Amino acid sequence: MQLTISGLSKTYANGTRALHDINLRMNTGMFGLVGPNGAGKSTLMRTLATLQDADHGSVFLDELDVLNDKTAVRKILGYLPQEFGLYPKVNAEVLLNHIAEMKGIAAKAERKELVEWLLNKTNLYQFRKKNLGGFSGGMKQRFGIAQALIGNPKLIIVDEPTAGLDPAERNRFHNLLSEIGENVIVILSTHIIEDVKSLCNQMAIINLGEVLLQGHPDEVIQQLNGKVWRKLINKSDLTNMAGIEIISSRLLRGMIEVTVVSDSLPDSGFVLAEPGLEDVYFSYVRNINQ
Ligand code: ADP
Numbered sequence: 001m002q003l004t005i006s007g008l009s010k011t012y013a014n015g016t017r018a019l020h021d022i023n024l025r026m027n028t029g030m031f032g033l034v035g036p037n038g039a040g041k042s043t044l045m046r047t048l049a050t051l052q053d054a055d056h057g058s059v060f061l062d063e064l065d066v067l068n069d070k071t072a073v074r075k076i077l078g079y080l081p082q083e084f085g086l087y088p089k090v091n092a093e094v095l096l097n098h099i100a101e102m103k104g105i106a107a108k109a110e111r112k113e114l115v116e117w118l119l120n121k122t123n124l125y126q127f128r129k130k131n132l133g134g135f136s137g138g139m140k141q142r143f144g145i146a147q148a149l150i151g152n153p154k155l156i157i158v159d160e161p162t163a164g165l166d167p168a169e170r171n172r173f174h175n176l177l178s179e180i181g182e183n184v185i186v187i188l189s190t191h192i193i194e195d196v197k198s199l200c201n202q203m204a205i206i207n208l209g210e211v212l213l214q215g216h217p218d219e220v221i222q223q224l225n226g227k228v229w230r231k232l233i234n235k236s237d238l239t240n241m242a243g244i245e246i247i248s249s250r251l252l253r254g255m256i257e258v259t260v261v262s263d264s265l266p267d268s269g270f271v272l273a274e275p276g277l278e279d280v281y282f283s284y285v286r287n288i289n290q
Pocket of ligand 1: 012013014016017018035036037038039040041042043044
């Protein structure tokens with residue numbers, strides 16, 4: 001299965017150019033979409049989820065014309081938006097059954113079987129009678145995935161799913177996502193670069209509505225081999241770094257660790273470092289708090 005996005009552009013009525021000539025190809029598996037706030041990720045996700053229209057371009061899921069055949073797309077789409085409302089006084093089993101009915105699964109027995117499968121799959125079976133208002137963040141997200149899986153989707157879109165989850169919940173959610181991602185296309189928009197490294201076999205960095213990079217996480221990291229240099233400095237020394245192109249800086253035990261991408265030693269005291277996906281990201285989208 002392949003999702004092909006060609007020349008996709010969108011400018012909002014107020015003049016904001018949210019997407020500009022986006023070209024992306026996604027295969028079965030998990031595709032990580034990263035970029036700073038305002039990059040255009042949600043606009044792209046909502047467009048793929050048929051919730052808003054683009055100005056130009058085309059999107060095909062194999063032969064299916066995603067932008068023009070919305071009814072067919074909705075049948076094979078699972079969408080977990082950043083924020084989704086839950087009825088706090090309804091329990092998980094009842095709401096999943098209700099959503100399945102709305103998604104067109106008419107036979108009661110079939111729905112019952114499906115809901116049971118979903119609850120098991122997302123580890124929520126023991127909480128099936130619990131009202132959703134009492135769910136933790138992680139349980140809510142797993143419920144979100146359960147509802148997104150109704151209808152056997154071929155394309156699953158999840159928008160920043162792990163915000164607010166504790167590490168154990170995040171882990172469980174990741175395992176669930178990667179299991180799902182074996183047979184369908186899962187598009188994961190996230191701020192957490194590490195998640196892309198551990199989960200995705202394809203990725204893209206977007207900023208200001210444009211694709212800056214796409215590829216396999218390991219391959220894009222390899223391109224920085226022998227080029228990433230780090231140095232620990234005092235805060236006050238940051239001003240002496242003028243002329244050196246720092247891609248990122250972070251506090252480390254009261255000092256500042258600065259990172260530079262360069263073919264040769266940028267300055268005395270820099271040490272060659274193993275590149276990571278964050279270095280790739282920051283070499284495109286700078287993160288400097290000077
Ligand atoms: P991201 O999800 O990466 O944060 P968005 O797609 O939400 O990015 O936003 C991309 C740009 O479009 C931003 O500049 C944002 O302010 C703008 N934008 C998003 N939605 C609207 C809207 N409904 N009307 C006008 N501008 C919007």
